[in-house]
Amino acid sequence: MxxxxxxxxxxxxxxxxxxxxxxxxxxxxxxxxxxxxxxxxxxxxxxxxxxxxxxxxxxxxxxxxxxxxxxxxxxxxIDSQIPNKVVEEALKEGKIKALKNYNKIKREKTFGCSRFDFKLEDEEGNEYYLEVKGVTYEENGITAFPDAPTDRGRKHLLELVEVKESGKGAGVLFLIQMDKVEYFTPFDERDKLFGEALRYAKNRGVDIFAYECEVGENYILLSKSVEVRL
The missing domain is CATH 2.40.50.580 (OB fold (Dihydrolipoamide Acetyltransferase, E2P))
Structure with a gap:
């Protein structure tokens, strides 16, 4: 972007x-x-x-x-409005390999009473709901989320579990707004409940993605997948 x-x-x-x-x-x-x-x-x-x-x-x-x-x-x-725009661009360009077959991309769509950042559909009509979280905390190559407690973020994870249990696809993508990092992990010291919810969501079949970005003063692009350690 x-x-x-x-x-x-x-x-x-x-x-x-x-x-x-x-x-x-x-x-x-x-x-x-x-x-x-x-x-x-x-x-x-x-x-x-x-x-x-x-x-x-x-x-x-x-x-x-x-x-x-x-x-x-x-x-x-650190612009919190940037991640969804960067991810939308990457989805359209097929940069997120696990989701490249979903060619219909819609922003801010609801499932039940929940609203997610993206609703994706493939040619067969299979649906996938994706939530995006921007990551700005880094220490010695280790990136983590959240850097402050987020009840809203935990709620999103539990709602994604409901999506998955309904038979549809569900995932959360942590967009690391920097480059050259080692791995991503939940920031349990800042929000233990979010970390617990992320591990629960993973165990219930929700996909967990992390991608770093190529960042310049006037651009930011999703670049490559980063290891997730839970």
Whole structure:
């Protein structure tokens, strides 16, 4: 996915709340929007370089979105709106091998009372429901989700089990918004219940995928499968 808006680099100063941060652009301190409610404490560190995307919307209170940050030499995208767009692009291009036979791709579809990121169908009409989670936490090559407790995320996993038990396909894809990682694992120290739900879903037949991305300041692309350790 190519980011066509203007990109600026800045120095991170501080984050007063989940949705806003202060950054330094060429010596000027400004406030920007943070499109990610996770902690991201390993990325949003005072003095670290961050990537801003200019938003040309006159009714916005902020001119820029903070979409990525450098952790050393590693660039990590943190935009929570990006994963579904990247996965949709990858599905259309057949990059996710286990799902390449599903040629009908629909966004934000319901099953029963649940809404999932994708509903996929193949030529025979077989249905597959896919939920996507963006991963931004990394330490020594190990990536994990979630970086903050998520009751909503756990609920999605249990709902996918219901889909699977109905005879339809079900899976969750963890999109790791960086490259060159070792493996993915649930972040039990941050949310034990999510980890338990993920293992339960796996045992009940729900597919667990993890893919890393090729990331640049103005693009992000799903690249290759990553080992999942539960």
């Amino acid at each position: 190519l980011i066509t808006n203007r990109i600026r680099l800045a120095k991170f100063i501080h984050r007063p709340n989940r949705f806003q941060a202060f950054v330094d652009i060429d010596g000027e301190e400004i406030i920007v929007h943070v499109p990610n409610t996770g902690r991201n404490k390993e990325i949003l560190v005072p003095g670290y370089t961050v990537v801003l995307r200019e938003e040309n919307n006159p009714i916005r209170k902020t001119k820029y979105d903070l979409i990525a940050g450098y952790k050393g030499k590693k660039l990590i995208n």
